Amino acid sequence: MAEAKFRYIATKRRPKEDRRFLAGAAQFVADINLQGMLHAALVASPYSFARIKSIDAKVALALPGVHAVVTGAELAAATEPMMSGLDAPKLFRWPMAHQMARYAGEWVAVVVADTRAIAEDAAELVEVDYEPLTPVTDPEAALDPASPAIHPEHGSNILFRKKWTWGPVAEDFAGADRRLAFRARWHRSSTVPIETFGVVASWDHARQLLDVWASIQMPKYPDQLARALRLPGNGVRVHFDVDVGGSYGVKRGLKHSILAGFLARKLDAPVRLIEDRLDNMRGGDAQGPDRIFDMEVAFTNAGVIRALKIRALDDCGAHAGRAPLQLGKPVGAICGPYRVNSVEYEAISVTTNKTPQEAVRGFGQAPTNFALENAVDRVASALGMDRIALRRLNLIRADEFPYTIPSGSAYDSGDYHAVLDKALAAGPYDALIVRRDAARAAGKLAGIGVVTCLEPSGGNSSFEPLFNPKNDTTTWMEACSIKVDAAGSITVSMNTTSSGQGHETLASTVVGEVLERDPETIRVVRADSLSALPSNSPVGSRMAIMLGGAAAGAAKKIKETAAAIAAKKLGVAPAEIDYADGVFSVRGEPGKKLTWQAVCETAHRRFHELPDGMEPGLQAFHVLEVPTGGTLPTADGRVQMYPCYSFESHVVYAEVDRVTGQVTLGRYVVGHDCGTMINPDIVHGMTYGGVAHGIGAALYERFRYDDQGQLLSGTFMDYLIPSSHEVPDIAIVDHCTPSPLTAFGQKGSGEAGYLGGPAAISCAVNDALAPLGIFLAELPMTPGLLGDLIATKQK
Amino acid sequence: MSSHAITVTINGRVYRATVPARMTLVDFLRDELRLTGTHVGCEHGVCGACSIMFEGRPIRSCLMFAAQADGASITTVEGLAPEPGGLSVLQDSFWETHALQCGYCTPGMLIAAHALLMRIPNPTDEEIREAISGNLCRCTGYKQIVDAVKLAAERLSGKNQNG
Numbered sequence: 001m002a003e004a005k006f007r008y009i010a011t012k013r014r015p016k017e018d019r020r021f022l023a024g025a026a027q028f029v030a031d032i033n034l035q036g037m038l039h040a041a042l043v044a045s046p047y048s049f050a051r052i053k054s055i056d057a058k059v060a061l062a063l064p065g066v067h068a069v070v071t072g073a074e075l076a077a078a079t080e081p082m083m084s085g086l087d088a089p090k091l092f093r094w095p096m097a098h099q100m101a102r103y104a105g106e107w108v109a110v111v112v113a114d115t116r117a118i119a120e121d122a123a124e125l126v127e128v129d130y131e132p133l134t135p136v137t138d139p140e141a142a143l144d145p146a147s148p149a150i151h152p153e154h155g156s157n158i159l160f161r162k163k164w165t166w167g168p169v170a171e172d173f174a175g176a177d178r179r180l181a182f183r184a185r186w187h188r189s190s191t192v193p194i195e196t197f198g199v200v201a202s203w204d205h206a207r208q209l210l211d212v213w214a215s216i217q218m219p220k221y222p223d224q225l226a227r228a229l230r231l232p233g234n235g236v237r238v239h240f241d242v243d244v245g246g247s248y249g250v251k252r253g254l255k256h257s258i259l260a261g262f263l264a265r266k267l268d269a270p271v272r273l274i275e276d277r278l279d280n281m282r283g284g285d286a287q288g289p290d291r292i293f294d295m296e297v298a299f300t301n302a303g304v305i306r307a308l309k310i311r312a313l314d315d316c317g318a319h320a321g322r323a324p325l326q327l328g329k330p331v332g333a334i335c336g337p338y339r340v341n342s343v344e345y346e347a348i349s350v351t352t353n354k355t356p357q358e359a360v361r362g363f364g365q366a367p368t369n370f371a372l373e374n375a376v377d378r379v380a381s382a383l384g385m386d387r388i389a390l391r392r393l394n395l396i397r398a399d400e401f402p403y404t405i406p407s408g409s410a411y412d413s414g415d416y417h418a419v420l421d422k423a424l425a426a427g428p429y430d431a432l433i434v435r436r437d438a439a440r441a442a443g444k445l446a447g448i449g450v451v452t453c454l455e456p457s458g459g460n461s462s463f464e465p466l467f468n469p470k471n472d473t474t475t476w477m478e479a480c481s482i483k484v485d486a487a488g489s490i491t492v493s494m495n496t497t498s499s500g501q502g503h504e505t506l507a508s509t510v511v512g513e514v515l516e517r518d519p520e521t522i523r524v525v526r527a528d529s530l531s532a533l534p535s536n537s538p539v540g541s542r543m544a545i546m547l548g549g550a551a552a553g554a555a556k557k558i559k560e561t562a563a564a565i566a567a568k569k570l571g572v573a574p575a576e577i578d579y580a581d582g583v584f585s586v587r588g589e590p591g592k593k594l595t596w597q598a599v600c601e602t603a604h605r606r607f608h609e610l611p612d613g614m615e616p617g618l619q620a621f622h623v624l625e626v627p628t629g630g631t632l633p634t635a636d637g638r639v640q641m642y643p644c645y646s647f648e649s650h651v652v653y654a655e656v657d658r659v660t661g662q663v664t665l666g667r668y669v670v671g672h673d674c675g676t677m678i679n680p681d682i683v684h685g686m687t688y689g690g691v692a693h694g695i696g697a698a699l700y701e702r703f704r705y706d707d708q709g710q711l712l713s714g715t716f717m718d719y720l721i722p723s724s725h726e727v728p729d730i731a732i733v734d735h736c737t738p739s740p741l742t743a744f745g746q747k748g749s750g751e752a753g754y755l756g757g758p759a760a761i762s763c764a765v766n767d768a769l770a771p772l773g774i775f776l777a778e779l780p781m782t783p784g785l786l787g788d789l790i791a792t793k794q795k
Numbered sequence: 796m797s798s799h800a801i802t803v804t805i806n807g808r809v810y811r812a813t814v815p816a817r818m819t820l821v822d823f824l825r826d827e828l829r830l831t832g833t834h835v836g837c838e839h840g841v842c843g844a845c846s847i848m849f850e851g852r853p854i855r856s857c858l859m860f861a862a863q864a865d866g867a868s869i870t871t872v873e874g875l876a877p878e879p880g881g882l883s884v885l886q887d888s889f890w891e892t893h894a895l896q897c898g899y900c901t902p903g904m905l906i907a908a909h910a911l912l913m914r915i916p917n918p919t920d921e922e923i924r925e926a927i928s929g930n931l932c933r934c935t936g937y938k939q940i941v942d943a944v945k946l947a948a949e950r951l952s953g954k955n956q957n958g
Contacts, residue, residue, distance in 0.1 A: 014890055021898025022886040024832020024872035028899065031831040117817065194836040194844055194933050195899045245834070245899030246933045277837045500897030500934045681893040681939070688936030689896065716841035716931070724924040724937040753936070 041119035045101030048353035048709025050130035072098030095255035102318035105282030135353035139315035142350035166406035167342025172307035176298035184777035186367035188290035189701035195245020198274035222529035238529035244499035288360035323357035324349035326364035328463030332641020373759035408638025423671030447767030453756035456642035457748020459540020478546035479533030481621035486604035495535035514555035541748025553622030646674040650760035661787025675747035694757020806874025823861035843930030846903035872902035894943035896934030
């Protein structure tokens with residue numbers, strides 16, 4: 001597809017939704033205030049593993065203002081367990097613990113009161129008698145069949161274990177000149193939005209309808225909520241016009257919502273459940289991947305990487321959540337942007353007595369990219385070869401697309417060499433080398449990281465059938481509808497919440513582009529879940545592709561209809577109508593024309609002038625299947641995971657303080673190719689933010705547990721989020737390889753920056769530590785960790 | 796628990812209320828006055844989402860009790876614009892550079908930047924980063940926020956003729 005010229009797309013335009021946030025006039029879930037609303041506070045287990053012997057709520061219930069105390073047992077009896085996503089029929093999970101508490105912070109009871117303060121007071125008065133059990137906190141210990149079973153009915157602590165072999169791995173390893181192996185450790189962190197999760201639920205007796213407002217970013221949330229509450233799907237109405245204060249994957253408070261919905265029905269009153277920060281960090285079930293990679297690489301003396309063996313062991317915490325499936329998505333980019341002949345991948349998910357995980361930006365790809373890029377640097381180091389030359393040698397070439405990797409996914413398009421070159425030029429890399437060497441000469445630890453990473457985009461659910469053969473889902477559609485009124489005003493309806501991605505700007509820009517109407521005049525509204533068309537929410541870097549594609553599809557139908565109306569009125573065939581700048585005209589006879597407004601008025605008022613069989617009014621909707629979607633994995637686990645592949649190359653200069661271990665990032669460049677950017681400011685913003693998030697995961701953020709399973713970093717005093725001091729002035733260099741699979745050549749970008757950042761920073765730090773003979777494949781590289789390691793080597 | 800009668804001037808309007816001793820200032824603003832532009836992020840004074848102008852200085856309203864605000868003059872994000880429905884130069888500059896995504900930290904960020912520009916009309920990048928370093932943003936990586944504050948400073952000092 002040639003690079004097209006656009007009217008509104010790819011131009012600088014002020015995002016549509018920004019104004020309400022700047023005015024302090026947004027509507028977040030905590031801003032919703034219903035008449036008679038009650039407030040919930042949670043009683044959490046202090047033990048990481050314990051049997052719940054009894055719960056005594058008498059004193060709590062006696063406190064004035066308290067309406068109810070509900071235990072996990074009562075809730076479990078009245079609701080369906082949440083789905084695990086796995087073929088594990090004896091793995092049960094309810095919003096609150098019953099019988100056993102499986103991690104410190106797990107909810108065991110909830111108090112509902114007139115105010116949050118009273119509810120918190122009462123929560124402290126609930127007396128729970130526990131019998132502590134021996135926790136499992138080490139994921140490798142959890143592999144041992146003799147480890148205490150956290151879910152006894154399931155029978156072991158292994159939730160998922162499968163090995164795939166794609167291509168002649170054994171032959172490639174046996175025939176390779178060289179092999180190396182190492183272990184990479186990605187410790188547990190998460191996206192930790194500044195807004196915690198919250199939900200308000202209200203039960204309407206007269207209509208038998210549960211209304212829900214939530215800070216949610218979750219596919220199938222209304223369906224799963226209704227199912228758990230034993231309500232029909234049309235008995236739950238989720239309002240999507242709630243502004244979500246950041247998510248990046250994790251805002252999937254299904255358990256909170258089931259609980260709030262249950263309480264609202266039980267008490268016949270609106271109930272609000274807003275996490276406080278400790279609830280969020282410890283009991284919000286929103287931590288991220290916690291992974292041990294055992295990497296093996298087979299390569300030639302010339303530096304050609306032939307084969308990979310990857311064993312990924314993930315500590316999913318106390319319940320499955322989305323953790324096992326986060327081992328699945330990386331199958332779609334398991335060898336990164338490199339030409340690798342064969343791959344073996346073993347994915348193992350174990351349960352331990354820690355907080356469960358939720359989907360985190362990239363869905364497991366950022367840890368995988370970190371392991372892959374360190375593997376590439378290790379190969380270069382082993383061969384004494386320049387790591388950039390090694391990458392150039394192994395990167396898929398621009399003329400090889402579409403390129404199918406051993407695990408079955410075809411990469412749509414790209415020019416990896418060009419993006420790498422642009423990033424190096426922007427460094428500029430030569431100057432960074434001079435700077436590094438001068439710093440080293442002055443006794444400093446200085447290094448440069450250069451990585452090349454993929455962002456699979458267009459969020460499909462192919463990992464679900466891959467990990468659970470009983471799940472035969474092959475569509476992950478997204479929809480959009482458009483109504484044009486008699487005066488020509490356009491209203492676009494989307495079907496999910498947003499959490500900062502600028503979807504109103506996206507949809508209005510795309511519709512404006514197709515209909516040649518100013519996006520500023522286009523209103524974007526959000527359906528509720530009962531009026532919505534089927535959609536799957538903004539996950540997997542999909543909305544530019546999926547909402548953009550659905551909006552374009554609906555707009556094209558509007559344009560066709562309008563042109564048909566104009567053609568009839570002008571007395572010609574529709575094929576003879578031209579449309580430009582809001583005017584329909586007869587080709588070759590520009591004097592014979594009708595305005596956009598005139599056609600819209602006709603559609604709404606003059607049925608007698610409409611083409612035969614046409615419905616009155618001017619409206620359309622489009623439900624888009626994921627491009628390349630629609631098929632199940634093959635028997636040997638080959639699958640087209642996501643349709644589009646964005647690419648990023650990071651060039652990072654870092655210095656490590658020899659005494660404190662503090663890393664300072666002195667230069668940060670991202671070369672980025674996500675195809676056509678619908679709104680460049682939005683794409684750049686997400687990329688800067690992704691890098692900042694990557695800096696956190698690489699250097700600071702860690703949910704640290706002691707050996708009894710107690711979370712040691714549950715506040716912002718000890719779980720450290722990068723501030724404006726830690727995030728340098730990042731430079732982005734754009735490149736555009738349009739995708740052949742999408743409406744305007746766009747690809748996804750919601751995970752940009754984060755998918756390469758931790759890899760790049762770790763490679764820069766390793767370059768800095770190389771003179772000391774240190775190689776460290778462990779994130780986060782906190783000052784304490786690095787300082788101690790450097791001290792050991794300097795002795 | 797004791798209650799306290801307080802009189803507070805917020806965004807130019809005088810409010811009189813009786814508050815429980817333990818009610819934080821941010822809960823008073825949000826839950827009692829329904830000024831929900833000010834947000835709660837951590838309730839332990841780190842994230843800065845609850846920042847407000849208090850007697851001309853930026854403070855964290857989660858770390859103060861409402862009773863302590865008796866007699867004080869406060870500006871929240873709702874009071875930054877020169878007229879209802881408008882945007883201040885700073886707010887408009889945030890829009891121009893897209894200095895926000897989810898918008899949750901934005902009110903606190905605006906307060907921090909507003910306080911900076913009152914103190915230092917033409918701040919350096921370092922001064923801007925210092926001024927917003929107590930306000931955590933998870934979306935932006937801060938770059939477009941720094942750009943916005945620089946743009947606002949230029950506009951306010953008349954250097955930017957487009958402003």
